Amino acid sequence: MNTFADLFTPRQLVALTTFSDLVIEARERVLKDALKAGMPDDPRGLNEGGTGATAYADAVATYLGCGISRSADFWSSFTTWTSSGEFIGHTFTRQALPMVWDFGEVNPFSNATGKWKGAIDWIFNVVLGLPASKSSSALQCDAASGSAMSFDFIISTDPPYYDNIGYADLSDFFYVWLRRSIGKIYPDLFSTMLVPKAEELVATPYRFGGDKKKAKEFFETGLRRAFEKMREAANPEYPLAVYYAFKQAESDTNVKDGNGKHALASTGWETMLQGLLQTGFQITGTWPMRTERSARSVGLGTNALASSIVLACRPRPEDAPMTTRRDFINALKRELPKALMTLQEGNIAPVDLAQSAIGPGMAIFSRYSKVLEADGSPMTVRSALALINQVLDEYLTEQEGEYDADTRWALAWFEEYGMGEGPYGMAETLSKAKNTAVDALERAGILVSKAGKVRLLRREELPDDWPACRAGRQRGAGRDPVKDKRLTVWEVTQYLIRALVDKGSEEAAADLLKKVGALGDVARELAYRLYTICDRKKWAQEALAYNSLVVAWPELVKLAGRGEAKSPTQTGMFENE
Numbered sequence: 140m141n142t143f144a145d146l147f148t149p150r151q152l153v154a155l156t157t158f159s160d161l162v163i164e165a166r167e168r169v170l171k172d173a174l175k176a177g178m179p180d181d182p183r184g185l186n187e188g189g190t191g192a193t194a195y196a197d198a199v200a201t202y203l204g205c206g207i208s209r210s211a212d213f214w215s216s217f218t219t220w221t222s223s224g225e226f227i228g229h230t231f232t233r234q235a236l237p238m239v240w241d242f243g244e245v246n247p248f249s250n251a252t253g254k255w256k257g258a259i260d261w262i263f264n265v266v267l268g269l270p271a272s273k274s275s276s277a278l279q280c281d282a283a284s285g286s287a288m289s290f291d292f293i294i295s296t297d298p299p300y301y302d303n304i305g306y307a308d309l310s311d312f313f314y315v316w317l318r319r320s321i322g323k324i325y326p327d328l329f330s331t332m333l334v335p336k337a338e339e340l341v342a343t344p345y346r347f348g349g350d351k352k353k354a355k356e357f358f359e360t361g362l363r364r365a366f367e368k369m370r371e372a373a374n375p376e377y378p379l380a381v382y383y384a385f386k387q388a389e390s391d392t393n394v395k396d397g398n399g400k401h402a403l404a405s406t407g408w409e410t411m412l413q414g415l416l417q418t419g420f421q422i423t424g425t426w427p428m429r430t431e432r433s434a435r436s437v438g439l440g441t442n443a444l445a446s447s448i449v450l451a452c453r454p455r456p457e458d459a460p461m462t463t464r465r466d467f468i469n470a471l472k473r474e475l476p477k478a479l480m481t482l483q484e485g486n487i488a489p490v491d492l493a494q495s496a497i498g499p500g501m502a503i504f505s506r507y508s509k510v511l512e513a514d515g516s517p518m519t520v521r522s523a524l525a526l527i528n529q530v531l532d533e534y535l536t537e538q539e540g541e542y543d544a545d546t547r548w549a550l551a552w553f554e555e556y557g558m559g560e561g562p563y564g565m566a567e568t569l570s571k572a573k574n575t576a577v578d579a580l581e582r583a584g585i586l587v588s589k590a591g592k593v594r595l596l597r598r599e600e601l602p603d604d605w606p607a608c609r610a611g612r613q614r615g616a617g618r619d620p621v622k623d624k625r626l627t628v629w630e631v632t633q634y635l636i637r638a639l640v641d642k643g644s645e646e647a648a649a650d651l652l653k654k655v656g657a658l659g660d661v662a663r664e665l666a667y668r669l670y671t672i673c674d675r676k677k678w679a680q681e682a683l684a685y686n687s688l689v690v691a692w693p694e695l696v697k698l699a700g701r702g703e704a705k706s707p708t709q710t711g712m713f714e715n716e
Contacts, residue, residue, distance in 0.1 A: 143315050146236075151214045154247055155207065158255070159320040162203045166324075170196035186325050188276075197324045202266070204321035206258040208313045213253030218242045226252040230312075234304045279328065281338050283364040294373050295380040297447075298365075298414075301358060301407040302342040307334045340365070342410075355410075362414035370418050370454060378423060383411055384447040384494065408494070412501055413520045415452065421459070421505040424451035425498025427487055448498050459508040464518060467510045470503050471530045479534050486693055489670035489686045493531060500527030535668045541661050545583050546629040548573040549595060550665070552586075554672050557681070558595055566593040583625045598637040598684075631655050632662040632669070636684045639691055648691070649698030663692055 144152060173192035174180060183189030185197035212229040217236055219228035220243040227243040230236070245253035282296075299306075311333050322329035336346070340361045347353040373379055415422075426449045462470075478499035479492075487495055501523065504510060510518040539547055548570055555561065563577070566588070570576050577593065580586050584602070586595055623630075631651075639648035652659045666685040673682035 143312060146215050146217060146230075146312070148216050148244065151216070151244070155211060155214060155316060156319070158210065158247075159204075159207050159316055162200050162207065162320040163323070165203055166196045166200035169199045184324060186327070200324060201321055202262050203259075204317055205262055206255070207316050207320050209258040209261065210247065210253070210255055211313060211316050213245055213258075214247070216242050216244075218244075218253070229253070231309070234309060236309075236312075282368065283338070283340070283361045284368070291374045292372050293377045294369050295382070296369065297382040298362065298411050299340045299358075301410055302344075302354070303407060305339075305341055305343055307336040307339045307341075310334045359410055359414065362410065363417055366414050366418040366420065370420065375454075378451040378453050379420065381411075381415065381450040381452060382428070382447045383408070383450065408497055408524060409519075409521045412497075412524075415450075416455075416505055416520065419455050420452040421455035422450050422498065422502040423453050425449065425495075425502060427482065427485075427491055427495045427498075448494055450498055450501075455505065455508070459506065461509045461511060462507045463511050464513060467504065467507070467518070467523075468526060468530075471500060471526060472533075474503055475500055475527070475530050476534050479531065483664070483667065486689065488690050489667050490674075490682075492667060493528065493671075493674075496527055496531045497524065500524075500530070532671065535671055538664050538668065542628050542665065544573050544575040545580055545585055545625070545627040546665065548575050548580060549585050549627075549629040550668065552593075553595060553669065556594070557676065557678060558597055560592040560594045563588060563591045563593050579625075583627055583630070585627065585629055596633075598633050598641055601633060601637060626655070626658065628658060628661050628665050631658055632665050632685075632688070635659070635662060635695075636666075636688050639695070640684050640687050645691060645694060645698060649695045652695050653699040663689060 140146065147155065170192055173195050178192040178195065180191035180193055181189055183191070183194065185194040185201070188194075189197075212231055213227060215230045217230045217239055219232065219237070219239055220241065221228045227245050245251050247255040314329075314334050318329040318332075338361075340358055342351075342354040342358040344351045344354045347357065369379055428447055428449050475496065479496060482492060482495050501520075504518075504520075504523045504527075510523065512518050512522075539550065542550065551569055551573065552561065552566065555565075566577050566586070570580065577586070577588055581588055584596065586593055587600075635648050635651055638644050638651055655662070666688045670682050670685040670689075673679075673685065
């Protein structure tokens with residue numbers, strides 16, 4: 140495939156070109172009807188700031204052009220067929236053109252998913268929801284050059300994500316149809332055959348002959364220049380707001396955690412924060428904000444991020460002090476746990492906890508002009524991120540003190556073996572360290588021991604008549620945890636997930652939560668810890684189960700009649716900083 144035409148079947152091309160050409164005809168019809176109805180006109184189009192009939196016709200054509208663009212997403216040979224619901228999925232289920240072995244083709248005039256009317260209905264509903272009380276303007280410019288920036292802007296920005304998404308390359312898919320349908324209305328925006336790419340801030344090696352180092356330098360230099368221009372142009376009365384969401388993490392060979400393992404850092408976060416701090420900003424406030432739809436394709440059945448982190452930044456004082464690595468770590472251990480507790484009380488999803496910790500952690504780091512390593516060199520942002528992740532892990536580990544001995548054993552075993560088998564001797568040694576015993580754990584319904592091997596009970600193996608069925612003993616208690624003489628946090632967590640996720644019943648999970656009382660809150664804390672382990676081990680499906688429990692917690696608390704659980708709330712933009 141060499142051209143965008145190759146992405147469509149012949150009749151799809153006919154449909155898209157026909158609909159695109161009809162947009163201009165529709166514009167002329169709208170203009171004629173508007174003038175006939177007595178709408179005043181001026182010679183300026185919408186692109187020139189006009190407000191008369193000509194601009195009105197341009198606006199209608201623009202919405203129709205957006206409908207063409209949306210339809211193209213469903214009218215290609217790269218659509219997918221969703222067999223479970225028997226409907227056509229759109230082309231860009233992810234930020235890339237996927238490899239598909241078969242595709243569905245929609246009739247634009249049908250009542251099926253992807254129809255033309257559906258595209259227009261989406262746009263119509265958006266227009267209805269838009270606030271129309273004030274007018275505004277938009278302009279296209281290079282943020283790194285800052286040519287169009289004034290000195291009184293309130294800046295809110297969502298920086299690029301290193302090499303994660305090539306927006307310009309992907310935009311060509313839609314650009315070619317928008318240019319054909321509304322290019323004459325916006326000649327400046329559509330002056331090129333394809334989307335301009337040379338100035339896009341993305342660390343894509345192919346644009347530099349495959350040289351990753353040059354791509355990295357280009358991205359870092361451009362991002363730093365952009366933040367420099369923002370600092371010059373920002374209104375000093377208000378903070379710079381930076382939205383960021385990036386899950387990628389890699390091991391840092393220069394920093395080790397308390398277990399001697401390499402700590403985790405993130406290239407995406409590192410480069411963004413490095414550009415921000417090098418230009419003299421400091422982070423003065425952070426909030427996680429839910430910005431993603433759980434129903435979006437990348438979020439279905441995955442551990443995709445649900446939130447972005449909003450960083451409120453101001454210029455760092457010229458007399459900001461320096462500190463040492465030791466003092467920085469002490470400050471992290473002193474201040475970060477309070478912030479993490481607040482996040483958990485607000486029911487932040489486990490999938491978002493690690494990146495949410497970056498905000499308050501980097502707020503501590505950025506208050507100093509420098510953090511000096513033991514050899515006198517300045518600490519890098521990457522090392523600071525690794526230390527923040529280390530303190531986060533320590534915080535979650537410290538919560539183990541609230542667990543019973545059986546749960547502490549199960550947690551340690553899970554971290555080493557997951558739901559797989561391990562040697563009996565190792566299980567026995569670990570049980571002594573956790574002040575329990577293998578046979579007691581078996582009676583508690585936590586593990587299975589057979590032929591010199593031990594493993595945790597899987598959720599599908601848990602007995603329905605909990606807690607009476609213990610290692611083949613009597614049955615018939617009827618899922619009443621109150622009658623369990625050896626009730627464990629581990630067991631409560633697994634039964635809650637089985638009811639909620641595996642059986643899909645919020646009511647059943649809420650009923651269990653009501654019966655276990657305060658132990659349910661400890662189970663929720665355990666879910667955070669188990670998610671972190673699963674995420675590190677790349678156990679995606681198991682991680683999803685623990686994340687789902689925490690996300691559903693406010694509703695479970697409500698159904699259990701325990702009042703309203705704390706949940707994130709949207710406040711005013713400038714209420715706190």
